[in-house]
Amino acid sequence: MDLDDLFPGKPEDPLTLLQRQDLDPLSVDELTARIAALEAEIARIKAKITAAVNHRASADALFRK
Template structure:
């Protein structure tokens, strides 16, 4: 039995797929909606990063005492 059959490839990276997507068929309104969605995702990721940094700082402070 082939290992490829037992362990299929990982699903494709959604970010890589997004970057490769052809923008030509999209209207100006669709492009604006895409930008808004991406800006929302950027804000969500930045908030996650900030929470992770704060969590780590809290843990470091706890263990320093």
């Protein structure tokens, strides 16, 4: 999935800005820190998705009774 599909017409969206940022001036240490921060954000998002799916499943089970 392309980021444009997720956030069409939002040029100031943080993901769009992140994708366009020039990485050339960053050192290896800065790039490594950036990867760690992005991996932590991915983990946070995956946890949110899991919680949302579990919440939905609980709600569906409650209303099926």
